[in-house]
Amino acid sequence: MNGSRRILLVGVAIAVMAAFSFTAPAMMNDYFVRIITVMCINAMLVISMGLANGFTGVFSLGHMGFVAVGAYVSGVLALSDQAKASYLPDLPGWIAAIHLGYLSSTLVAALVCVVLAFLVGAPLLRLSGHFVSVATLGFLIIVNVVLVNADDYTRGARTFTGVPLQTNLPWAMGWLLLSLVILARVVYSPKGRAWRAVREDTIAAQAIGIDVLPTRLSAFVIGAFFAGAGGSLYGHYLGSFSPSSFYFAYTFSLISMLVIGGMQSLTGALIGVILVSVLSELLRNLERGFDLGFVTVPPLYGASQIALGVIFILIMIFRPSGIMGDLELSFGRIAALLHTLLHKGQKGTNT
Amino acid sequence: MNLGLYITQQVINAIALGSLYALVAIGLSMIFGILRMANFAHGDMMMVGGFGTLVLQATGIGFGWAAVGGIAIGALCGVIVERVAYRPVRGSPEVTLLLTSFAVTYILENLGILIFTSSAHNFPLPDWMDNAFQFSDGQITFTQINILTVVLTAVALAGLGWFVTRTDLGLGMRAAAEDMGAAHLVGLDVNRLIIVAFAIASGFAGLGGVLWAAQSGVVSYSMGFTPLLKAFVAAIIGGFGSIAGALLGGYLLGALEILIVAFLPAEVSPYRDAIVFALLIAFLLFRPNGLLKRAQEVKL
Amino acid sequence: MPSRPTNTPERSPAQSGAKPLLEVSDLRVSYGAVTAIHGVSLSVAAGEVVALLGANGAGKSTMLRTISGLSRPRSGRISLGGEAIHRLPPARIVRLGIAHCPEGRRVFGSLSVAENLRLGAAARAERSGMAEDRERIYAMFPILRERMTQSAGTLSGGEQQMLALGRALMARPKVLLLDEPSLGLAPLLVQQIFRTLAELKAQGVTMLLVEQNINLALALADRAYVLRTGEVSLAGSAAELQADYEKVAAAYLGARP
Numbered sequence: 001m002n003g004s005r006r007i008l009l010v011g012v013a014i015a016v017m018a019a020f021s022f023t024a025p026a027m028m029n030d031y032f033v034r035i036i037t038v039m040c041i042n043a044m045l046v047i048s049m050g051l052a053n054g055f056t057g058v059f060s061l062g063h064m065g066f067v068a069v070g071a072y073v074s075g076v077l078a079l080s081d082q083a084k085a086s087y088l089p090d091l092p093g094w095i096a097a098i099h100l101g102y103l104s105s106t107l108v109a110a111l112v113c114v115v116l117a118f119l120v121g122a123p124l125l126r127l128s129g130h131f132v133s134v135a136t137l138g139f140l141i142i143v144n145v146v147l148v149n150a151d152d153y154t155r156g157a158r159t160f161t162g163v164p165l166q167t168n169l170p171w172a173m174g175w176l177l178l179s180l181v182i183l184a185r186v187v188y189s190p191k192g193r194a195w196r197a198v199r200e201d202t203i204a205a206q207a208i209g210i211d212v213l214p215t216r217l218s219a220f221v222i223g224a225f226f227a228g229a230g231g232s233l234y235g236h237y238l239g240s241f242s243p244s245s246f247y248f249a250y251t252f253s254l255i256s257m258l259v260i261g262g263m264q265s266l267t268g269a270l271i272g273v274i275l276v277s278v279l280s281e282l283l284r285n286l287e288r289g290f291d292l293g294f295v296t297v298p299p300l301y302g303a304s305q306i307a308l309g310v311i312f313i314l315i316m317i318f319r320p321s322g323i324m325g326d327l328e329l330s331f332g333r334i335a336a337l338l339h340t341l342l343h344k345g346q347k348g349t350n351t
Numbered sequence: 352m353n354l355g356l357y358i359t360q361q362v363i364n365a366i367a368l369g370s371l372y373a374l375v376a377i378g379l380s381m382i383f384g385i386l387r388m389a390n391f392a393h394g395d396m397m398m399v400g401g402f403g404t405l406v407l408q409a410t411g412i413g414f415g416w417a418a419v420g421g422i423a424i425g426a427l428c429g430v431i432v433e434r435v436a437y438r439p440v441r442g443s444p445e446v447t448l449l450l451t452s453f454a455v456t457y458i459l460e461n462l463g464i465l466i467f468t469s470s471a472h473n474f475p476l477p478d479w480m481d482n483a484f485q486f487s488d489g490q491i492t493f494t495q496i497n498i499l500t501v502v503l504t505a506v507a508l509a510g511l512g513w514f515v516t517r518t519d520l521g522l523g524m525r526a527a528a529e530d531m532g533a534a535h536l537v538g539l540d541v542n543r544l545i546i547v548a549f550a551i552a553s554g555f556a557g558l559g560g561v562l563w564a565a566q567s568g569v570v571s572y573s574m575g576f577t578p579l580l581k582a583f584v585a586a587i588i589g590g591f592g593s594i595a596g597a598l599l600g601g602y603l604l605g606a607l608e609i610l611i612v613a614f615l616p617a618e619v620s621p622y623r624d625a626i627v628f629a630l631l632i633a634f635l636l637f638r639p640n641g642l643l644k645r646a647q648e649v650k651l
Numbered sequence: 652m653p654s655r656p657t658n659t660p661e662r663s664p665a666q667s668g669a670k671p672l673l674e675v676s677d678l679r680v681s682y683g684a685v686t687a688i689h690g691v692s693l694s695v696a697a698g699e700v701v702a703l704l705g706a707n708g709a710g711k712s713t714m715l716r717t718i719s720g721l722s723r724p725r726s727g728r729i730s731l732g733g734e735a736i737h738r739l740p741p742a743r744i745v746r747l748g749i750a751h752c753p754e755g756r757r758v759f760g761s762l763s764v765a766e767n768l769r770l771g772a773a774a775r776a777e778r779s780g781m782a783e784d785r786e787r788i789y790a791m792f793p794i795l796r797e798r799m800t801q802s803a804g805t806l807s808g809g810e811q812q813m814l815a816l817g818r819a820l821m822a823r824p825k826v827l828l829l830d831e832p833s834l835g836l837a838p839l840l841v842q843q844i845f846r847t848l849a850e851l852k853a854q855g856v857t858m859l860l861v862e863q864n865i866n867l868a869l870a871l872a873d874r875a876y877v878l879r880t881g882e883v884s885l886a887g888s889a890a891e892l893q894a895d896y897e898k899v900a901a902a903y904l905g906a907r908p
Binding site for chain 2: 719720721741744745746750759760775
């Protein structure tokens, strides 16, 4: 489909989503609005993680480290004066003096993550396979240890609270759309093709002149930007959090969304988020125990997570490329599909 | 305070801690050596060993037998995990194996929560284990647990050493770890070797779990988490895949941690784990094959 | 014209109608979408040495790997002594009596010479007589006895080949598969290896030999097949092939005579 048609379609889609996000709170239960908001944040986190991982062939386990940094940096910058005084009395003066609004604190947090990603990625992304995974895991742990110990800045292991609850559906959806647009642009550009070449066959890619490290590094850094932004969004959604909010449990949650949906496609990531979120919610509600009439099932805390883990393993065994595999449900495909359906009966073809 | 005595005490502490790390790291390296997979679920075998012992003790059979039983349950658990979760994905790309083990650890820990709740449980020890031997006016203390740790680790290591040099199975495991294809060619039953490797590795981790629980006094669903990460560091420092390397790495790491806590300024101690992982990253960058292995991998 | 060792008996079991020990019928092997073997049939009778010749990529190694059970054929049949083995796992096949001396030797470098030999016998059915077999191998390859406790990785190429051969023999195989024993070895060592192979042949060991060195292969073998792009392009007794060198070359390369 040609360029202007595509832009029109994209514009319409964005308008629809925007309208939805603004009117939804009026139309539906707050519970659902909150779920969708979190799904949007998770979606952004998942696709940014997928960028760093699925597209470049190395699996970074440290993504959540950037999310944590994003949450804490924007959190500290966004606290009101009173909050700073009561929760972070020992914060250095120059930081305490900074007051940033929602958008600016998010952007600052994201940029801090970009710098951090450069510093961390440059040495680590040279490694291969499982070594990168272990090394980036080390990064996640170091971030956690630092957050837990830098009491003056973070309140350590105690709850960091007082972050203004400014994340609503329009913001979350807006950021998600932004990340989708940017990532889609990048993934389907010549650069994106280079990235996928790196994933498919690193040695062959080098042979035709694609420099592996900058390729991986740029994916890693862009991923970190949106991770940081997402962290800020999540922080402003929760209002209170602690270092353990951004550690292994959340990491596994995101990974399962990525994997179940499909690591190699953007649509897959989105589907994964929806599936896992819905499933988790359903199962979590069942965890409290339920009555089947003839038998009462007692509370089974942890059972929902076990179920998630089992599904994860089943996917690894039977469909490791995830539900979407390598397919992408792009506008072009949807349009083509509609075209064939609508014109099925007609004779004559237009090529 | 006498520096010499202080150092001696720290050496004792380091050996005790190092033994624990070595026990867990050896299993990790064994599995990596033979299957080329980083088994994140390995740490949970410590939990299984600990809880198994706890449960068996409650039936009244006495601590020693309960511990043996707990370790056996740990070994069995490892074998089951291999059969159910890892064998179906054998041969898949590294990422798949890694993620599968991630899922397994998630499942196991949540099972722990399900069965034992998320609080820590007391790990009761028999009275004779409460002994401590003091020297030089209490400046040097050996606890009974310290002694047990070192002795049991030594016995386990000796057993393993005998196994891999004197038995066909052990020899086969070493061969398969070096060249799986040739192992097939020579007619070795690779499935059986892998089962044995998992049993031994998980049993060692189970033993580590029992000793760790004895040391700390508690068992909980997450007790294997930090030791697993440390075991990774130890195994990688020594040379991932090499049993001797894991042994060396375990003791080096134990020594390093004690060094950090005992000899560096107090402000640094809480950052101990961060330092350990920074060291890991340094090794991965500059000496990815660890101290004992020669360069084999393509670094890319 | 290459000379043949004078003490090898003239044999052509295919002509004399002896039942084959190892039989491959219409074998088809693919790696994914690529077909490597397009329907190959061959046989090896007890006591025979059969050579499998062909250029690189013709499928020779694939044949051996499939016989050993490392690759599963798409269709066709492989049988040992009448029993079908093409669907069995490699360990079973070794136990039934096929030993594979692989290309590139593949000795276990971190294990000692003695340990390598010990492993060779790990899968065999008869558990007795290990010590005697080891002695016999040390007698055949005295250098291995010298290096008994050394790790195999420190051995030279020729010594490793001897070890690989010894390891395969420890399995007391009914059929010995040899994949390019001369590869990467100095000519003197190659001669030595082939002298040993001739001794083994005289002792009645059945062999299927994949070899690039056509002369040595034909000198040792009773019969030979030439493979080209996964098919048998020529078969016959070693004598016939030795006599008509051009025919062999044509079969190798596919040139129309």
